[in-house]
Amino acid sequence: MKIHEYQAKALFREAGIPVPEGKVATSPEEARSIAEAFGTVVAVKAQVHTGGRGKAGGVKIAKTPDEAARHAGNILGMEIKGSTVRKVLVERGSDIAREAYLAITMDRSSKAILLIASAAGGIDIEEVAAKTPEKILKRTTTTGTFSEAELAPVAQALFDDPGAAAQIVEITGKLLGLYLKADASLAEINPLVLTGSGNVVALDGKVTVDDNALFRQPALEALRDFDEEVPQEIEAREKGLSFVQLDGDIGCMVNGAGLAMATMDMIQIYGGKPANFLDVGGSSNPEKVVAAFKIILSNPSIKAVLINIFGGITRCDDIARGILESFQRISIAVPVVVRLTGTNADEGLALLKGSSLIPASTFAEAVVKVIEASGGVVREEMKS
Incomplete structure (x- = not known):
């Protein structure tokens, strides 16, 4: 679960991480009042869950209250990567001498925090990793803590200032504490700045909370902004489905997260573009299939759908009944490719015989057929 910058900074403040003073505004008049109260240069920052705010014109510096109001008026209502700006954060300007990057996340390969x-702060860290990987420093821990001896050289590398280094060591410890306390998957400061007066401040912040831990984080779950979430993802969660919207045109309905990810990978490798991740889970309830179809087809970009089921606990005949029920209850105007294998697969395929569905026996065959059905072109090297 993502939260807004102003919410992340509130968590930083509670954890003892220095952040600029700021308040949220939902109108130009509010922005003007906040800027007047601060009596300094202010930053007016769009509050959306997506990145790229600065490049989109969603972050502006204002020297006067009237300028703050004007910037807020331009930013509010702006569309940034599909997200509508409904709030801006107005905060005191900072005298920036240096910028750095600092984050805590999970390294899944080593199963460690x-x-x-990086001393290259204020820009996309993925870009830094791709172009100048030597500028990125990494440390891992399996104990939930870093020693000062581990952090000192990292801190020194960021700003090469003894006073700043000591502050970075302290901030890193607090960021790690917040990461653990919040059940976060990411706690990021970008940029972490050294001001002209020698203070280290979190100028921007991002916290992503593990959805699977929200049951024990009610205070954090209350921060959820449903306006920032994809409606289909909200509906899927309510129906007990795992769904993530993507930007392709081939809908995917699969059972099991591993097979669902493999299906998306195969479509991409063969030359198609998956439109979603959708795991119907281990249930054989036909109603789940109907709900899954409705969610997938609510995306106007869909040109074809691939149903890829490996029956273990899931019974293929029940999935087939759900597919037939979907065709009776929903207008399905795109080609649907079906691959059923495993428990009761023969019974399921028998139920679907004579329908307009496109059957496939193998994984590769299913992928080729759905790409062709969507009007796409299978890569030459993948053709057998």
Whole structure:
């Protein structure tokens, strides 16, 4: 679960991490009042869950209250990567001398907590990793803590200032504490800045909370902004489905997260573009299939659908009944490719015989057929 910058900074403040003073505004008049109260240069920042705010014109510096109001008026209602700006954060300007990057996340390959730091702050860390990987420093821990001896050289590398380094060591410890307390998957400061007066401040912040831990984080779950979430993802969660919207045109309905990810990978490798991740889970309830179809087809970009089921606990005949029920209750105007294998697969395929569905026996055959059905072109090297 993502939260807004102003919410992340509130968590930082509670954890003892220095952040600029700021308040949220939902109108130009509010922005003007906040800027007047601060009596300084302010930053007016769009509050959306997506990145790229600065490049989109969603972050502006204002020297006067009237300028703050004007910037807020331009930013509010702006569309940034599909997200509508409904709030802006107005905060005191900072005298920036240096910028760095600092984050805590999970390294799944080593099953350890990962510290990422770089003196190249204020820009996309993925871009830094791709172009200048030597500028990124990493440390891992499996004990939930870093020693000062581990952090000191990292801190020194960021700003090369003894006073700043001591502050970074302290901030890193607090960021790690917040990461653990919040059941976060990411706690990021970008940029972490050294001001002209020698203070280290979190100028921007991002916290992503593990959805699977929200049951024990009610205070954090209350921060959820449903306006920022994809409606289909909300509906899927309510129906007990795992769904993530993507930007392709081939809908995917699969059972099991591993097979669902493999299906998306195969479509991409063969030359198609998956439109979603959708795991119907281990249930054989036909109603889940109907709900899954409705969610997938609510995306106007869909040109074809691939149903890829490996029957273990899931019974293929029940999935087939759900598919037939969907065709009776929903207008399905796109080609649907079906691959059923495993428990009761023969019974399921028998139920679907004579329908307009496109059957496939193998994984590769299913992928080729759905790409062709969507009007796409299978890569030459993948053709057998």
